[in-house]
Structures are given as structure tokens and as C-alpha cells.
Amino acid sequence: MRPRVTAALAAGSALLLLTGCGAADMTRQASPFAHAGGTRTVTLSVQSWVGAQANVAVARHLLENELGYRVDTVQADEVPAWDALSQGRVDAILEDWGHPEQERRYIDDKKTITRGGDLGVTGHIGWYVPTYFADAHPDVTDWENLDKYAGTLRTAESGGKGQLMDGSPSYVTNDKALVKNLDLDYEVVFAGSEAAQITQIEQFAKERKPFLTYWYTPQWLFEKVPMTEVELPPYEEGCDADPAKVACAYPVTALQKYLNADFARGGGDAAEFLKRFRWSTEDQNEVSLMIAERKMRPEDAARAWADAHPGTWKPWLP
Amino acid sequence: MATLTPAAPRPAPLRALRALRAPRGRPVAKLLVLAALAAVLVPLAQARWGAGAWPGALTVDVSAPLGTAGDWIIDNRDSHPLFLYVLGHVSNAIVVSVRAVYLVLLAAGWAGVTAAGALVAWRAAGPRLALGTAAAFLACGLLGMWVPTMQTLALMVVAVLASAVVGALLGLAAGLSDRAERVLRPVLDTMQVLPAFAYLLPVVLVFGIGVPAAVLATVVYAAPPMARLTALGLRGADPEVLEAVTSLGTTARQRLLTARLPLARRELLLGLNQTIMMALSMAVIASVIGAGGLGDRVYQALASVDVGAALAAGIPIVLLAVVLDRVTGAAGERLGAARRPPSRPLLALAAAGALAVALAARLAGRSLWPGAWEVPIAGPVNRAVDWMTAHLYSGVPVVGGTADWAARFTTWVLDPVRDGLLWLPWWSVLLLVAALAWVIGTWRTALTAVLALAAIGVLGVWEPSLDTLSQVLAAVAATLVLGVATGIAAARGDRFERLLRPVLDVFQTMPQFVYLIPVVALFGVGRAPAVAAAVVYALPAVVRITAQGLRQVDPAALEAARSLGATTGQQLRQVQLPLARPALLLAVNQGVVLVLAVVIIGGLVGGGALGYQVVFGLAQGDLATGLVAGAAIVCLGLMLDRVTQPTARRPRKGA
Numbered sequence: 001m002r003p004r005v006t007a008a009l010a011a012g013s014a015l016l017l018l019t020g021c022g023a024a025d026m027t028r029q030a031s032p033f034a035h036a037g038g039t040r041t042v043t044l045s046v047q048s049w050v051g052a053q054a055n056v057a058v059a060r061h062l063l064e065n066e067l068g069y070r071v072d073t074v075q076a077d078e079v080p081a082w083d084a085l086s087q088g089r090v091d092a093i094l095e096d097w098g099h100p101e102q103e104r105r106y107i108d109d110k111k112t113i114t115r116g117g118d119l120g121v122t123g124h125i126g127w128y129v130p131t132y133f134a135d136a137h138p139d140v141t142d143w144e145n146l147d148k149y150a151g152t153l154r155t156a157e158s159g160g161k162g163q164l165m166d167g168s169p170s171y172v173t174n175d176k177a178l179v180k181n182l183d184l185d186y187e188v189v190f191a192g193s194e195a196a197q198i199t200q201i202e203q204f205a206k207e208r209k210p211f212l213t214y215w216y217t218p219q220w221l222f223e224k225v226p227m228t229e230v231e232l233p234p235y236e237e238g239c240d241a242d243p244a245k246v247a248c249a250y251p252v253t254a255l256q257k258y259l260n261a262d263f264a265r266g267g268g269d270a271a272e273f274l275k276r277f278r279w280s281t282e283d284q285n286e287v288s289l290m291i292a293e294r295k296m297r298p299e300d301a302a303r304a305w306a307d308a309h310p311g312t313w314k315p316w317l318p
Numbered sequence: 319m320a321t322l323t324p325a326a327p328r329p330a331p332l333r334a335l336r337a338l339r340a341p342r343g344r345p346v347a348k349l350l351v352l353a354a355l356a357a358v359l360v361p362l363a364q365a366r367w368g369a370g371a372w373p374g375a376l377t378v379d380v381s382a383p384l385g386t387a388g389d390w391i392i393d394n395r396d397s398h399p400l401f402l403y404v405l406g407h408v409s410n411a412i413v414v415s416v417r418a419v420y421l422v423l424l425a426a427g428w429a430g431v432t433a434a435g436a437l438v439a440w441r442a443a444g445p446r447l448a449l450g451t452a453a454a455f456l457a458c459g460l461l462g463m464w465v466p467t468m469q470t471l472a473l474m475v476v477a478v479l480a481s482a483v484v485g486a487l488l489g490l491a492a493g494l495s496d497r498a499e500r501v502l503r504p505v506l507d508t509m510q511v512l513p514a515f516a517y518l519l520p521v522v523l524v525f526g527i528g529v530p531a532a533v534l535a536t537v538v539y540a541a542p543p544m545a546r547l548t549a550l551g552l553r554g555a556d557p558e559v560l561e562a563v564t565s566l567g568t569t570a571r572q573r574l575l576t577a578r579l580p581l582a583r584r585e586l587l588l589g590l591n592q593t594i595m596m597a598l599s600m601a602v603i604a605s606v607i608g609a610g611g612l613g614d615r616v617y618q619a620l621a622s623v624d625v626g627a628a629l630a631a632g633i634p635i636v637l638l639a640v641v642l643d644r645v646t647g648a649a650g651e652r653l654g655a656a657r658r659p660p661s662r663p664l665l666a667l668a669a670a671g672a673l674a675v676a677l678a679a680r681l682a683g684r685s686l687w688p689g690a691w692e693v694p695i696a697g698p699v700n701r702a703v704d705w706m707t708a709h710l711y712s713g714v715p716v717v718g719g720t721a722d723w724a725a726r727f728t729t730w731v732l733d734p735v736r737d738g739l740l741w742l743p744w745w746s747v748l749l750l751v752a753a754l755a756w757v758i759g760t761w762r763t764a765l766t767a768v769l770a771l772a773a774i775g776v777l778g779v780w781e782p783s784l785d786t787l788s789q790v791l792a793a794v795a796a797t798l799v800l801g802v803a804t805g806i807a808a809a810r811g812d813r814f815e816r817l818l819r820p821v822l823d824v825f826q827t828m829p830q831f832v833y834l835i836p837v838v839a840l841f842g843v844g845r846a847p848a849v850a851a852a853v854v855y856a857l858p859a860v861v862r863i864t865a866q867g868l869r870q871v872d873p874a875a876l877e878a879a880r881s882l883g884a885t886t887g888q889q890l891r892q893v894q895l896p897l898a899r900p901a902l903l904l905a906v907n908q909g910v911v912l913v914l915a916v917v918i919i920g921g922l923v924g925g926g927a928l929g930y931q932v933v934f935g936l937a938q939g940d941l942a943t944g945l946v947a948g949a950a951i952v953c954l955g956l957m958l959d960r961v962t963q964p965t966a967r968r969p970r971k972g973a
Contacts, residue, residue: 006378033416033417033420033469033472033529033610048618051675053618063618072610073614073618074527074610074614075605075614075617075618076527076608077936077937077938078937079937079938079939080522080526080527080607080608080936080937080939081527082525083392083527083939084526084527084528084608084938087528089527089528097895098755101443104391115549118396154842155842156725156726156728156729156733156844156846157354157728157844157845159733165843168937169930169933169934169937169938170937170938178587180636189843189926190923190924190926190930191843191923191924191927192843192920192921192922192924192925192926192930192933193922193923193933195834196834196838196843196922196923196924197843199838199839200838200842200843200924203721203839203842206708207558216613246972272474277672292624295624295626295627295697295700297627305729
């Protein structure tokens with residue numbers, strides 16, 4: 001027995017020496033599922049909302065069918081996705097709503113992420129009421145009149161106040177501060193995920209019940225449940241600088257793409273394609289609607305869109 | 319599934335009846351001591367910090383140091399030696415091994431994997447389970463989930479192996495050394511009761527989103543049962559056999575290898591079985607931190623409110639879980655029956671057979687599952703769900719719709735409980751917990767429970783924690799009412815139990831996430847759907863334990879009661895339920911632990927409180943919020959477990 005133990009110990013320590021002495025940088029380790037079976041793989045981050053799924057579905061369809069790549073997707077929230085992007089576990093984020101802190105850290109300081117240009121879609125966050133409610137009570141679309149409707153908009157969750165429904169915790173929101181600073185008789189209720197929020201909105205709409213919700217464009221749900229924006233005090237540059245003192249509307253954002261720096265340099269056709277990927281709000285909505293409303297599989301929706309709009313995507317190919 | 323062993327000896331029937339009335343552990347004396355303590359301490363606390371919520375003077379703000387720590391890690395992850403020379407290799411080893419398994423699975427192709435799975439099952443558990451295994455793999459392919467299933471399988475293989483090795487080593491230490499046991503036992507006990515969600519953040523903090531973090535979180539979650547059962551097996555070895563072996567002049571190591579470990583193989587296999595089940599239940603939750611595979615599909619489908627697609631990805635997980643559970647379970651029973659393990663030539667033959675099938679499929683160019691063989695189930699399922707929600711949501715005559723119930727439940731149950739808890743002065747909550755824990759358990763459990771609750775206050779999350787607690791209490795109450803009633807029915811009718819069993823199996827292995835969207839569709843956004851999901855998730859365990867406990871009641875006691883002319887109801891109330899008391903207490907304990915796990919996930923559907931804060935922390939990379947909430951969940955879990963813990967420990971968590 002003895003000699004065997006010694007041999008095992010020796011082998012073990014040799015292995016430890018061999019592996020332990022070299023540095024292993026965990027920020028440069030790809031997904032174990034990438035590049036399996038000799039294929040060229042691109043890993044894209046999908047955020048939880050359907051617009052982001054639409055971007056990825058179309059990019060995936062074209063990368064796989066036109067350029068011969070295999071595409072893996074990773075579902076991650078926005079801030080963790082930035083981290084994964086900087087580590088190369090994800091090659092690209094196709095739709096970002098603005099993360100100044102991360103941009104400073106990863107693009108300017110560490111230089112592990114590069115900008116991939118405009119997605120071509122502009123996004124806007126706001127407070128919305130269903131159009132059937134706004135038609136019946138036109139003055140609800142001004143924030144100063146919201147308190148009048150607090151009683152109508154109350155639910156079991158909001159207690160004695162009106163309910164302002166917020167969605168996923170990963171989304172950019174100032175709503176708690178806004179309600180406080182504008183001194184509104186409302187309670188912010190967090191749905192906790194976009195899926196839960198959409199389900200709730202659809203249920204309200206089926207009943208033609210009034211509601212007030214945090215929502216954003218472009219979003220496919222508008223086609224199904226028409227909603228009207230409530231006007232908040234107008235946005236001015238810098239009015240949202242201090243998160244605790246915000247008392248103005250959300251800005252209009254040109255959504256951005258970001259690529260991992262190494263991928264942007266050495267990613268070949270795929271990187272070039274993703275840099276050129278640029279479409280319009282209408283295009284994105286068309287695909288989103290097919291996925292979320294008609295329950296088509298993302299790949300089928302992407303194929304349907306690509307077959308109908310070759311003129312849009314042909315120029316993206318390198 | 320776990321076998322329940324009430325340790326109490328069985329006294330003669332009449333004595334048993336009387337013994338039930340006798341107070342256990344002198345609760346009155348305990349309460350008096352507590353009252354005396356309170357009489358001294360409460361006025362002091364009241365004068366110093368006042369009543370109401372937890373006093374601000376007693377909280378410690380940890381957000382600033384946590385924020386700095388988070389930033390330091392991100393900034394130093396690619397340069398600091400700790401990361402380069404230690405953690406980097408851990409991460410690398412995981413990536414390499416998951417990839418190796420994944421490539422082997424892909425190379426084997428669907429035919430090879432199915433054949434190999436079936437052959438292994440056949441050798442381990444017989445032809446029926448082999449057929450089941452093959453059918454399960456084919457079903458994964460039919461659902462169009464072949465590649466994600468293989469990704470999850472690769473991750474599971476690595477995670478389960480790592481958990482088994484780590485668990486076995488820890489168990490070995492605890493089984494052989496008393497000192498190690500004293501240190502490890504409370505730690506393992508605690509880890510068993512923690513919600514999986516609480517494990518995610520610390521791992522993500524260090525390893526970032528991705529497969530390494532997912533595997534590590536899974537290992538931390540799944541290793542404890544293996545460790546506990548290994549230790550249990552080693553300590554439970556028959557002393558006479560050991561004596562005999564020692565008298566043969568063996569060394570300690572020989573004794574371990576030739577006697578103690580082989581004697582403990584049943585426990586070892588049971589441990590492996592539980593480790594696999596817990597790892598699988600983590601597969602979906604870990605998708606939040608980038609595990610990929612099936613869990614990721616479930617998560618993505620839920621994001622677009624596509625219950626059908628979520629189910630299509632959830633079913634393979636359930637199938638994998640059921641197959642693995644049955645196969646390892648059957649293998650354990652075979653070992654227990656002292657069958658010889660399969661001989662080498664047969665295994666070699668099996669491997670050769672699998673290889674041949676894989677090669678044949680590969681030559682035919684069909685190593686990936688052919689797309690034409692997929693059966694879409696998402697459409698019909700979604701239509702069914704839509705119909706259900708459309709017709710049940712509201713406006714149902716007389717009883718009202720589910721939305722009305724949810725609103726009433728929130729207003730009349732959840733709100734009063736939460737407001738009541740928040741209205742109670744902080745010291746009285748501590749006192750209440752101490753009293754409950756001491757009466758049910760020992761002074762040790764009471765002390766742990768009180769300290770855990772105090773820690774929540776110190777962390778500054780008193781109010782959200784009590785909010786979560788109110789949801790847990792409401793859900794546990796509902797679960798117990800429903801579960802015990804169903805359990806009684808199941809214990810009395812054999813046919814009902816046979817019908818119930820597969821349903822319970824499926825509900826227990828279904829990923830918790832799949833429940834979330836249907837409950838939102840039925841109950842709207844808020845705390846009510848979180849509670850509903852928790853009830854559905856915890857119900858099977860409670861039903862099972864109750865039924866098992868009632869069935870194990872001494873038939874002699876029942877016979878005695880019957881001969882005294884007791885009616886069925888009287889038998890149940892006065893004999894069966896009291897005698898099944900250990901099982902019922904266990905059911906309460908299990909119910910609490912399982913409910914807490916889902917109430918936390920309920921943060922995703924508007925449950926708010928601690929669950930929301932953890933989700934927020936993960937989503938925003940805000941470690942201060944997430945870690946504090948995670949720690950509070952740990953404390954809450956610890957407190958709830960200790961309060962409901964009868965003196966004897968139980969074998970496992972999932973029941």
C-alpha cells in the first residue's frame with residue numbers, strides 16, 4: 001500500500017505544480033458550450049424583455065443561415081451582462097438602455113468592452129395609463145391630476161393609495177423618488193419581473209379596468225393594449241443626476257450595442273456583422289409581436305421577418 | 319424518497335393514549351423562566367430603545383464596506399494573485415470538465431446517449447426503469463430540447479460529481495472524528511434549510527455570471543445531504559461487525575475500506591440520490607446566474623409569458639429528475655438486498671452496445687436530434703392556460719374569480735398579519751420566538767432562533783423580513799390545512815394514494831419557476847401569487863409526510879381504540895393524529911422550509927420584501943442590497959427551522 005500512496009501523492013503534487021504555477025485568468029474563459037464540434041460560435045446576451053429577444057433572434061438567424069456560425073444565448077440581467085461581456089463569456093449585447101457607471105468602468109478604464117454603435121431603435125420610459133381610461137378621463141394624462149384618480153387606481157397591494165406598477169428590478173427606474181418628490185398619493189408596487197407585469201396588464205385590460213404603470217417604448221404590448229403616456233415634468237439635461245431628487249420625466253435614449261473588445265478585434269465576419277446590425281423601431285416591434293403575441297418561436301419569427309425584408313439586412317453582411 | 323423513522327418506542331396502546339396528555343419537557347417551567355427573564359430585560363430595552371420596529375441605534379450599516387468589496391473584486395479579478403492562481407484555476411477546471419462532458423454527450427449523439435442511459439439503468443435497476451429512461455430521453459428530443467438537455471446534463475454530471483466528492487470527504491471527516499462532527503453538524507444542518515436563492519449572490523460576486531458560478535452554487539447547495547448521510551452511515555455501522563474486523567488485526571484504514579464504507583453503502587447511495595435531486599432543483603434557479611441549458615429556456619420563456627414553452631423546457635427537467643431518482647433509489651434497494659454489483663464483462667458489453675448504437679447513428683448522419691421529429695406542445699398548453707385564466711380570473715358567479723380571492727386574501731389575511739407583526743414591539747417578537755422555540759425544542763434551538771432574528775434587526779432589514787415572515791406564515795397555514803387534510807385522505811384510501819403519488823412526484827420535481835406565471839395569471843401581481851406558488855410547492859411534501867406518519871401508527875393502538883368502540887373520527891382525532899405527532903411536526907418543519915424557498919422566489923411576481931431585494935441585488939449588481947437580504951433570508955430560515963424543530967433531527971429536506 002505505502003508505495004502506491006507515495007506515488008499518488010507525487011502525481012497529485014506534480015499536477016498541482018503544473019496547473020498551479022501558471023496563472024489562470026478567469027476573466028478570459030469562454031462558455032464551456034461555445035465552439036463545440038469545430039463550429040464557430042458567437043454568444044449573445046439576451047435580456048429579459050421581448051424587444052431584446054427580437055434583436056437576438058434576427059441576429060442569430062442571419063449569423064447561422066447566412067454566415068455559418070452557431071449562436072449561443074445567455075439570459076442575464078443588464079448589469080451582470082456587462083460584467084459577463086467584459087469577461088468574454090458573452091460576445092455582444094445588442095440593446096443597452098444606458099449604464100454610465102459600467103461604461104466608465106469597462107470601456108474607459110479597463111478597455112475590455114468597445115462600443116458597437118446605434119441599434120437604430122430609440123427607447124423611452126414613462127408612466128402609462130390604458131387608452132380606454134385616458135379617453136374617458138382626458139385629464140389623467142397630466143401628472144398634476146393623478147391624485148384625483150388615486151382612489152380609482154388603488155388595489156389590495158397598494159393599501160390606501162393609488163397603485164403605480166413597476167416591473168423588473170433590473171430596469172432603470174426613478175419611480176419611488178418621483179412619487180415622493182412630486183408628492184403623489186401613490187404607492188409603487190414592484191411586479192418583480194416583466195413577465196408578471198405584462199400578465200397583470202393584460203388581465204386589467206381584459207376587464208377594462210384602469211391602471212397606471214411604468215412602461216417603455218418600443219414595446220409590443222402597445223399593439224395589444226393601447227396605452228397613453230402620462231406627462232411628467234419635462235426632462236432636462238442633468239435633472240436626473242441625483243437619484244434621490246429626481247422630479248422630471250425620463251429621457252429619450254438611442255439604444256446602443258456593445259461588443260467584447262477581443263471579439264470586436266478578432267471576431268471576423270460575426271463581429272463585422274454585429275457592428276453593422278441596425279434596424280428600426282417598427283422592424284423590432286414586428287418581430288417582437290410575432291414572438292410574444294402570436295407565440296411564434298423566436299427562430300420562426302426571425303425567419304419570417306428576414307424573408308420579408310431582405311433589403312434591410314443584406315447590407316449588414318460583410 | 320426518504321423513509322421516515324419515528325424514533326419513539328411503541329408503548330402499549332392504553333399507556334400511549336395517556337402518555338399523549340402528559341406535557342413534554344415541562345413547557346410551563348420553561349415559560350416561567352422566560353417570563354422572569356423578560357420581566358427584567360424588557361423594561362430595560364423599552365426604556366433604552368422604545369417599542370415599535372427594530373431600533374435604529376442597534377443596526378449596523380454594512381452597505382458601504384460591501385460596495386467597496388464588490389468594486390475591489392471587479393477591479394482586481396484579472397490581476398490579483400488570489401484570482402489568478404487559486405480561483406481562476408477552480409473556474410478553469412469547471413469550464414474544462416463541463417466542456418469535456420458536453421463534447422462526449424454531443425459525440426455520442428441522441429441515439430448513443432439514450433442507449434447508454436438505458437443500459438446503465440438496466441444494470442442498476444432492471445429492465446422496467448431502462449425502458450423508462452430511454453422513453454424520458456426520447457421525450458426530451460421530441461420536445462425539441464435535445465441540446466439544452468445535454469447542456470444541463472453536462473453541468474449536472476460535473477456538479478453532482480463534485481458535490482458527491484466534497485460531501486463524501488466532509489462526511490468521512492464527520493463520521494470518523496468526533497471533533498469534526500461537532501463543528502460540521504450545525505453547519506450542515508443550517509445549509510439544509512437555506513433557500514437556494516440565498517446562495518447565488520456570493521458566488522456571482524466572485525466568479526461573475528456564467529457556468530463556473532452556476533456549478534459552484536449547485537455544489538454548495540447539493541453537497542450537504544451527501545455529507546450528512548455519509549457521516550450517518552459511518553456512525554451507524556454495526557459495532558459487532560467492527561469488533562470482529564478489529565479482532566482480525568486490521569489497520570484503521572483497512573477497517574474503513576473493507577468494513578465501514580461497504581456497510582454504509584445504502585446511506586452513501588441515498589446521499590447520492592438526494593444530491594442529484596437537489597442539484598437538479600438548482601438547475602433552473604442557477605439559470606438566473608448564467609447556467610444555460612434547460613433552466614435558461616424556462617427563464618427565457620417566462621420572460622415572454624410563454625407558459626407552454628416554459629413547460630416544454632421544464633418537462634425534461636422533471637423527466638431527468640424522476641428517472642435519476644428512481645434509478646439511484648432502485649440501485650440503493652438492490653444494494654440493500656445484498657445483490658452482487660454487476661460483473662465487469664456485462665458492463666463492458668453494455669458500453670460496447672451503447673458505442674455501437676452511437677456509431678450507427680453517427681454514420682447515418684443523425685447525431686443531433688432531427689428537427690422534423692419535434693412535437694410542439696407550447697401552443698395547446700398556452701391555449702389551455704389562456705382559457706383557464708379567461709374563465710376563472712373574475713366574475714365567476716357566487717364564488718367570485720381568483721382575482722377577487724387574491725384581493726380578499728391580501729386584504730383580510732396578509733395585510734393584518736404583516737401589520738400585526740410590524741405593530742408588535744421588536745422585543746416582543748423576539749420573546750415570542752424564544753417561547754415557541756423553547757417549548758417545541760431545547761434551549762439551544764431557542765437561543766439560535768432568537769440570535770438569528772436579532773441579526774436580522776442588526777442588519778437593518780427588520781421590516782422587509784417581517785413582511786416576508788407574514789407571507790411565510792400565511793402560506794404555511796394554508797399548506798398545513800390543505801396538506802394534512804389530503805394526507806389523511808391518502809392514508810385512509812389506498813386507491814387515492816396510488817392516484818396521488820405520480821402527481822406528487824411531478825409537483826415536487828417541477829422547477830419552482832414554472833409555477834410563477836400561471837399564478838400571476840390567476841391571482842394578479844402581488845403577495846397573493848407568491849403565497850399561492852409557495853403553497854403548491856410545499857404541499858406534496860406535507861401530504862407525503864402526513865400520510866406516511868399516519869400509516870406508521872401502531873396498528874395495535876388503533877385496534878385497541880376500535881375495540882373500545884371509537885368511531886372513525888374519534889380514532890383519527892384521539893389515536894392516529896396524536897400518535898403521528900412526530901410526523902406532523904416534521905411536516906410543519908418541512909412545510910416552513912419549502913414555503914420560505916418559494917416565497918423568496920415570489921419576489922419575481924410582486925412578493926416584494928426580501929425576495930425582491932435579492933432579485934434587485936442580482937439584477938443591478940448591487941451587492942450591498944442583495945447580500946444583506948440574502949443574509950436576512952439565511953437568518954429567517956434558521957429562525958423558522960429552529961422554532962419548528964422537534965428535538966430529533968430528520969434525515970433530509972426534500973422529503
